[in-house]
Amino acid sequence: MSISSHTRRMxxxxxxxxxxxxxxLRAPIIAPTAILPRIQEGTGFSSAGLGLLTGLPVFLFALATPVAGRFITRLGAEATVLACLSGVLAGTVLRSAGPPWLVLVGTGIIGLAITLGNIVVPVIIRREVPWEQVSMVTGLYSAMMNIGSMATLxxxxxxxxxxxxxWALAxxxxxxxxxLGFWIVLIRFRVRREGAAVRGAEEASEASSGPEASSEPEAEQPxxxxxxxxxxxxxxxxVTFSxxxxxxYVTTTWLPSYLADTIGLASASAGATASLFQISALLGAFGVPLLAAQSKAWTPVAIVAxxxxxxxVGLLLAPGAYGLWAITGGIAQGGGFTAIFSIIARTAGSDAQTASASARVQGGGYLAATLAPPFAGWLNTATSGWTAPLLLVFAATASFAITGLLAARRAGRFRRGGAGAREILDADD
Known part of the structure; x- marks a missing residue:
């Protein structure tokens, strides 16, 4: 797809x-985790109710992604962005202002709204960004989600x-x-500029070749x-995103408890070490695009794996080096997200295909994210230790490695079909 001068300026x-x-897209979910005791005191929530403040949005990510994909296809990316941000704002207000049941309603609205944002960003990146810059912009997107999470924590x-x-949540x-204000201004400015460009192109075409020379817009490929x-x-x-x-999510949920039980760390020290897992994601988010620009398509995925x-493996065999493993795992989680969604954006043939592909990938991944932390907690209770939960994480990362490498190698040889296809993507053979 050629990038017009207007698109380059925008x-x-x-x-x-x-x-x-x-x-x-993450800050509204993470914010309550920093003050759960205060929320419990103010609402009377049980432990299960508190769990819904973070678990409900992730469950809705899985449940609502098919609907989000169709929403984007029918109404367009820009309308979806506005719906996402409006929903986040409305849900944040309701969660902060009402009785306990309204707190949960607001949390659900936030989850549904963020689901729209999760799906629409790959669509915008695929449509607007030159393919050689897709990984970098996807990395920036991933990094900013982590920065938003850390700021709220x-x-x-x-x-x-x-x-x-x-008021803290509000x-x-x-x-x-x-x-919302930024995107409203951006959309209005773009509509005016594109309208003027289209009118100018039509007038030039009619003057040179007659009305019959005008071309039809490219059809969306479903x-x-x-x-x-x-x-x-x-x-x-x-499978890779699952x-x-x-x-x-298992590491985010249970790493502090593992460190307290296995290493004997105090709560503050365990939390500080767990934060390394979140902060290090920034290195992965930006490292993958840099590697992708200098290597074959599968190399960044292999390093992330x-x-x-x-x-x-490190926590099982050398738990004393827990800080190192938190950092390497954090780099992996930021880099893995970037690698997965870069592949989607670079291989999809249309906005509709991007939305459908992103919905399928995220639907499966977030369903797994909903089920895995409770299962890991059950394994810990049933076995009276952390070996079984760590083996669950090992199985998950092994599946990431196998299917991620296969997907990256196929993407490296894939020629995107249909109108507006790009060149072959970094063939790796």
């Missing part, structure tokens, strides 16, 4: 829009101490309000018309 603003959107506690837990709605090779890549990525999600495997 690209920095679109990337900035992706950044603002990404800040809103650091800031929510002090805000709650100063303003109370309701404050992060400012991010959604900023994003999922049903996707090449079999592309569907095969997506099937592999469903492995990524299991490893990420080795780093992922080092986490459970």
């Amino acid at each position: 690209l920095p603003w679109i990337v900035l829009g992706i950044v603002v959107l990404a800040l809103n 650091i800031g929510t506690g002090p805000l709650a101490a100063a303003l109370g837990w309701r 404050t992060w709605g400012v991010l959604a309000l900023i994003g 999922w049903s018309q996707a090449p079999a090779a592309f569907r095969g890549i997506i099937a592999l990525l469903v 492995g990524q999600s299991i490893a990420y 080795l780093l992922w495997l080092s986490l459970p």
